[in-house]
Amino acid sequence: MHRTKHRLCPLCEASCGLLVTVSPSGSLAAVDPNPADLLSAGHSCAKGLGLAAIDNDPDRLRTPLIKRNGRFEPAGWDEAFDEIARRLPPLLAEDRNAVAIYTGNPASFNLDHQLYQGTLLVSLGTRNVYSPSMLDTMPKHYTLAALFGTGMSFPVPDIDRTRLLVILGSNPLVSNGSTMSAPGMAGRLRALQERGGRFVVVDPAATRTARAADLHIPILPGADACFLLGTLSVIVRENLVDLGRAADFVDGLDTIRELAKRYPPEVVAPVCGVDEHTITTLARDIATSEAAAVHGRIGTCTQEFGTLASWLVDVLNIVTGNLDREGGVMFTLPPAGGPTTWPASRKGWPHGRWKSRVRGHPEMVGEFPAACLAEEIDTEGPGRIRALITVAGNPARSVPNSARLEKALGTLDFMISVDAYLNETTRHADVLLPPPRLATRGQMGLTTNLYSVRNVARYSAPVTEHGPHEMPEWQTILRLAAIARGESTRPIGELDHEAAVSAARRAAKLTGRDVDQVLAAVEPRTGPERLLDMRVRSGPYGDRFGQVPGGLTLADLEAAPDGIDFGPLRPRLPEVLRTPNGRIQLAPEELVADLARLDEGLTRRRTGLVLINRRQVRTLNSWLHNALPQPDAGHYALFVNPRDAAARSLSDGDLARVRTNAGEVTVEVRTTTEVREGVVSLPHGWGHDGGSLGVPAAEAVPGANVNLLVDDVFLEPLTGTAVLNGFPVEVEPA
Numbered sequence: 001m002h003r004t005k006h007r008l009c010p011l012c013e014a015s016c017g018l019l020v021t022v023s024p025s026g027s028l029a030a031v032d033p034n035p036a037d038l039l040s041a042g043h044s045c046a047k048g049l050g051l052a053a054i055d056n057d058p059d060r061l062r063t064p065l066i067k068r069n070g071r072f073e074p075a076g077w078d079e080a081f082d083e084i085a086r087r088l089p090p091l092l093a094e095d096r097n098a099v100a101i102y103t104g105n106p107a108s109f110n111l112d113h114q115l116y117q118g119t120l121l122v123s124l125g126t127r128n129v130y131s132p133s134m135l136d137t138m139p140k141h142y143t144l145a146a147l148f149g150t151g152m153s154f155p156v157p158d159i160d161r162t163r164l165l166v167i168l169g170s171n172p173l174v175s176n177g178s179t180m181s182a183p184g185m186a187g188r189l190r191a192l193q194e195r196g197g198r199f200v201v202v203d204p205a206a207t208r209t210a211r212a213a214d215l216h217i218p219i220l221p222g223a224d225a226c227f228l229l230g231t232l233s234v235i236v237r238e239n240l241v242d243l244g245r246a247a248d249f250v251d252g253l254d255t256i257r258e259l260a261k262r263y264p265p266e267v268v269a270p271v272c273g274v275d276e277h278t279i280t281t282l283a284r285d286i287a288t289s290e291a292a293a294v295h296g297r298i299g300t301c302t303q304e305f306g307t308l309a310s311w312l313v314d315v316l317n318i319v320t321g322n323l324d325r326e327g328g329v330m331f332t333l334p335p336a337g338g339p340t341t342w343p344a345s346r347k348g349w350p351h352g353r354w355k356s357r358v359r360g361h362p363e364m365v366g367e368f369p370a371a372c373l374a375e376e377i378d379t380e381g382p383g384r385i386r387a388l389i390t391v392a393g394n395p396a397r398s399v400p401n402s403a404r405l406e407k408a409l410g411t412l413d414f415m416i417s418v419d420a421y422l423n424e425t426t427r428h429a430d431v432l433l434p435p436p437r438l439a440t441r442g443q444m445g446l447t448t449n450l451y452s453v454r455n456v457a458r459y460s461a462p463v464t465e466h467g468p469h470e471m472p473e474w475q476t477i478l479r480l481a482a483i484a485r486g487e488s489t490r491p492i493g494e495l496d497h498e499a500a501v502s503a504a505r506r507a508a509k510l511t512g513r514d515v516d517q518v519l520a521a522v523e524p525r526t527g528p529e530r531l532l533d534m535r536v537r538s539g540p541y542g543d544r545f546g547q548v549p550g551g552l553t554l555a556d557l558e559a560a561p562d563g564i565d566f567g568p569l570r571p572r573l574p575e576v577l578r579t580p581n582g583r584i585q586l587a588p589e590e591l592v593a594d595l596a597r598l599d600e601g602l603t604r605r606r607t608g609l610v611l612i613n614r615r616q617v618r619t620l621n622s623w624l625h626n627a628l629p630q631p632d633a634g635h636y637a638l639f640v641n642p643r644d645a646a647a648r649s650l651s652d653g654d655l656a657r658v659r660t661n662a663g664e665v666t667v668e669v670r671t672t673t674e675v676r677e678g679v680v681s682l683p684h685g686w687g688h689d690g691g692s693l694g695v696p697a698a699e700a701v702p703g704a705n706v707n708l709l710v711d712d713v714f715l716e717p718l719t720g721t722a723v724l725n726g727f728p729v730e731v732e733p734a
């Protein structure tokens, strides 16, 4: 008999509630939105509704693979781990930094990774840690840490109560929101307009969100920091500064007043490609609105001045009194706790403790820029990376100058990939370990709950058992960790207990209980659910292991699969602050100093075309292209403004050659006014042409890999984030 079960979508930050139909064999037969879900209320997108297609994709790997004589052969799990135990420890014994790890974006939505990855990292003991956060998010983390004390202190637009929402570098009607978990964005934006509010989109492209907005400001790529400085200057000049609830907790306002004066609209307007009147009017609107929220996301991070832009978004919210105000930007109180509920870390925001070997780039929270990975492999000398573990990541399509990385991957002495597909990256692996189907995992948004637009706690239990050949991913991670520590023969139960004791120590410290009391309280659970129960019970609504009668437990969430509502966002100043003096640092020295670089950029005049990225509804980076067919060939085309196309004798459907210093691609052209003159756009994650792949449906699609064009040398200097938007390109008929 078929059964219907609740399932939180594990694919993106919106974390929609779904209802899945499970067949008697345990496979997913159908997926529908869950109208009763307390956060998503019946919203879902094509990706979530495609969960069955993703889990049932016949090209997904179902058993481990070991490469022998250059060919992959199916293997048993013990055989695969034996091979790893034979080859990994000698490399670690020689030099722990010779083994690198790259963890991809899907791991951010995977409880197994979130709860066990730390054990693997500690066991490896390598400084060569890489992830997409240095490709798309680090400017945000960096500035949040500087202002509020932790890189995860996200002020979230209170979208359901705001009167004016200003969105920069984000296309939430397509992406469904980022660092703002707000499923059902279309409905929320419509409701904003229906209650008399407005939303404004500042974006070089007339994206779907921009087209639905009350006002679209088509800024030039890379000019967001200048634009924000222009608005600040109006607010200062017209005495519109009002810190509101933040007034008693802000340091550095005088510095902001002074520096803002240097960037009046008449100075920044030509750089932004936006007229002075528009900048001035928007500044006044934000400052005088009953409640306004300014939100910047991926487009503001992945540009030359991305860290400045991320900082100025928060400064603008603060000086207009919109921080911690209903309808402004507020801090979520996450049900499983997090950096904004835990005591301040003695380490603060760790960065710059060590440097990368080749170009000497400082680490950021234990990571190096992903753009450094290739050079750390292909540059000879002591400390060279000789082995790599990839987890749910495809750096051969996701990092700048990916041709160089792809070549470097082929030179490694040993490579392990935990991945569902044989793709452009994992084809270089020596051992491939497939994760189980998504339906076998429990789901709670430990990260997305840090920036949810409402305080709602939701958990969905696994909807089906593991098949006979499936290994739970947390067990794969623990077994890799044990091998790295030279303990490959220890039973999984023992390894899990060890992880539980370590988590219990932390939970005990947070709640004033003994470790034994914590462990006893979560019995007889094992695995991720045991660790998760500890997180929930030691969280802000938790029962603190029996000390708070009626407090939240994982069992409560299991009994309420539509979620438990803790209400709209509430003011959290000043308890949310984790800076050393407990105050908001509005003008951190290193950010103020970086304005000198921007000043130099103000005098630069660009000619020719620049390229920007674009989001797509049915894709997430590179990994869904095999399971979810793309309905529209234009998905992967180069968008060119008709005037720019005519100037280059290009028409719709032509092939164009796009060239930069880093490389070139040939791609189909689509002429459209969606991009302004001087700007072309290409989506990320395409170009499945690496050969020897196990993704035939994806390979059949002729998209190009945009990262062949992206420079791996020119990075945003404060954070090492790749400049994926606003770089010059040459376009000509192919």
Ligand code: SF4
Pocket: 009, 010, 011, 012, 013, 014, 015, 016, 043, 044, 045, 046, 047, 048, 049, 176, 183
């Ligand atoms: S919006 Fe995101 S969370 Fe919601 S169904 Fe789509 S992919 Fe899943």
